[in-house]
Amino acid sequence: MLVHQAEPYNAESPPGALVGSITPLDAFYGRNHAPIPRIDPESWRLRVEGLVDRPLELSLEELRHRFGERSVVATLQCAGNRRADLIEVRDIPGQVPWGPGAVSTACWSGASLADVLAEARVRPEAAHIAFTGADLSQQAEPPQPFGGSVPVAKATSSEVLLAWSMNGQPLPTAHGAPLRVVVPGWIGARSVKWLQCVTALAEPSDNYFQSEYSVLPPEADPHRAKPGDGITLGPITIHCAILQPGKDARLPSGPTEITGFALAGDNRTVARVDVTADHGNTWTRADLDPPENPWTWQHWRTTLTLPPGGIELIARAWDSTAAVQPESPATVWNPRGYANEAAAHLHITCRP
Structure with missing residues (x-):
């Protein structure tokens, strides 16, 4: 793991961990x-409240017995993934300098959030479902638990889970035990960990982190921004990463395998990945794995014949709506460094 901070713990996956499904x-x-x-699972309870006719208070055992277990393979990605590329354009003080590894995929199992909300009988005037965790953040003033919300339409989609299991094992403490939300296709911040409360609301959550996760205009001061000043983030924007060769690798010239993954977000899929080694004069279409479902990454690979000297590899993805990544990170720079959807750039050197 590449650890950026020990407390609070922020670490990205190494490239080698991202090559599998x-x-x-x-x-x-x-x-x-x-x-x-650290939460005692025996005394923990989940509250379901707000604009509901039947407020609930459920133990983990009650959740397991009253609602059938479902599973979904889903990729989670931090909204700040690849912020380091934006920092190279212009500094972004106070933010974690994520490389391309703030993304991972797991098989999640738990109760369908839609089933739980149906039992609570969400009222027609409810338009958003908010989540509140147990992790108290000093980043908010005054300090408050981490939280956020998604529209009712997303919350009641079949893929959204209240997860107690990850890759066939009990949910680890570091990933939200005893229970977390998993909102496939949306930024990781909406998949709230250490879940304490689910609240049906008429408006989006007023939690600090609901509006903090927004893209501000380039000229904005993030320390003075108010809710509504930016574009609140929800569905993941299209993303692509090069996994092999590694950054600043020195390789022999000639045929070279280039591999990576791409992620479309929401319920879209990746339709195509193109790779160039000559600044976009020519592009090669990569072989692309089919998605397991619309909420997972797709791995790709191609072989390019590389000449001696310094090379900049560029990989860009297209999604199923024909949206394509912009080529330069400079075009998507923003003062919080979120939603870097620019094409992946990688510098290597080839020996004669």
């Missing part, structure tokens, strides 16, 4: 805004 638990990235809470 499922990320091992000990290599799954960690993103936190507060110390990891």
Whole structure:
């Protein structure tokens, strides 16, 4: 793991852990805004409240017995993934300098959030479902637990889970035990860990982190920004990464295998990945794995014949709506460094 901060713990997965369809638990990235809470699963209860006719208070055992277990393979990605590329354009003080490894995939199992909300009988005027965790963040003033919300339409989609299991094992403490939300296709910040409360609301959550995860205009001061000043983040934007060769690798010239993954977000899929080694004069279409479902990454590979000297590899992805990544990180720079959807750039050197 590449550890950026020890407390709160923030670490990205190494490239070698991202080559398979499922990320091992000990290599799954960690993103936190507060110390990891330790919760007694026996005394823990989940509250379901707000604009509902039947408020609920459920133990983990009650959740397991009253609602059938479902599983979904889903890729989670931090909204700040590849922020380091944006920092190279212009500095972004106070933010974690994520490389391309703030992304991982797991098989999640738990109760369908839609089933739980149906039992609580969400009222027609509810338009958003908010989540509140147990991790108390000092980043907010005054300090508050991490939280956020998603629209009711997303919350009641079949893929959204209240997960108690990860890769066939009990959910680890570091990843939200005893229970977390998993919102496939949306930024990782909406998959709230150490879940304490689910609240049906008429408006989006007023939690600090609901609006903090927004893209501000380039000229904005992030320390003075108010809710509504930016574009609140939800569905993941299209993303692509080069896994092999590694950054600044020195390789023999000639045929070279280039591999990576791409992720479309929401319920879209990746339709195509193109790779160039000559600044876009020519592009080669990579072989692309089919998606397991619309919420997982897709791995790709191609072989290019590389000449001696310094090479900049560029990989760009297209999604199923024909949206394509912009070529330069400079075009998507923003003062919080979120949603870097620019094409992946990698510098290597080839020996004669």
